[in-house]
Amino acid sequence: MSLVSAVLISTAWIDPDRLPVLICGLVAIGIVLYTTFWRRGQERARMREIPGLKAVEEAIGRATEMARPILYTPGWGGDIQRPTTIASLNILSHVADKTAQYDCQLVYPTHDPVIMTVAQEVVRESYARAGCEDRFREDDIRYVSSSQFGYAAAVDGLISRLQPASIFLLGTFEAESLILAETGNSVGAIQIAGTDSTIQLSFFIVACDYTLIGEELFAASGYLSGDASILASVRAQDSLKVLIVVFLVLATIWATIAPDSSWWRF
């Protein structure tokens, strides 16, 4: 251990329990920065086809043809600080671009007034970009209730009354996930869902037409926009995944040969 790190730990500036996480975090950040800023210009990143994101166009087109609205909701579990909510807002921006072009109503109920304010700004900008700001209706991006089942009842009510042709359930969902997905299914809407909750994913897979599993939700921004920096950061994710797999294989072999070892358990 170097003198600097010894001094930092002894004066309690660094929590020794979190030191391994700090080291791994810095390595991960280094790889992301290297891939994003150094290598992005050197080679063109290509992303595999994600059916859930490919279906976004289809879902918007369907709603436009049927002259029925699109309902988009980020779930009850997240707030604006959560990366899942940011990822969901990225997809919202793309969806709003298209609904503005096709003059299709986009309804966005949420449980969080901060998310509502940010979503209003995102959708307003999309409509402005499409040159049809007059079509933007602020009231369609609405706060319904902070209570979990109050939110579920309000969104259920909207689905039943508006009969949307397409429903996007993208964000952090908890117990309300299946209530919303099944109600959407009962009105015959095409449903695209994605969440970071592994428990709710199984409900979405059963009840929705397309489900973005895990990292697919976070890769959506690069997939839909084609932005080189974002695609490069998605590539960094893959490099990190390879590192983790190598580590897991090594740790498994090590634990098999020396069952009492514990260096890999941090």
Next chain:
Amino acid sequence: MRRKFPQLVCGLIGLLLFVVYFSRHPIASSINETVTREYWQIVFAFALLVGVVSFAKINLQGIERGEDRLYRIISLVGLISMPVLALIWGIGTGSPFMWVFDNVQVPMQSTVFALLAFFVASASLRGFRARSGPAFILLLAAMVALISRSDVGDLMSARFSDFAEWIRSNPSMSARRAILIGIGLGSLTTSLRVLLGLERTWLGKESK
């Protein structure tokens, strides 16, 4: 400037919170507490006001147009009456606020939650169809998990429960962890993109 300033604030606060997370110094803990709790509560209080105004506006416009008038009036009465009851009689046990909470809000929430049982049944009916080999294996695993958790499972051999537990903690957990690793890495790169200003959608992106 409209975008640069929020981006700068976001980057600096993000960096600060990253640094203080790995420190156990009292100053770091105090910064963490102040930013993540106190500042957040202040921001949320103002945003809640915006949300409540939006809620009231939408419902008042609906009443004016004659759409679902009764339901909208009930919503607005609920919105106004609860803070009024809390301000006049407080929120202690036996207060009118708690009476409304226990006898109106809690039963309504329970009713919506109870819908889940029916939705699980209808979703299972669609999901557990053995249309292919993997779907058949999924159906078998689900049946084993369901039976082991029910009263019938208690009557069966202990090996059956052990097998169900093995499914939960090995194949099921492995798949779950793989998804969790992907989510963790996705969260990391998304957060970095926001902090570095590569991701600006939350600011409304730039108009072309």
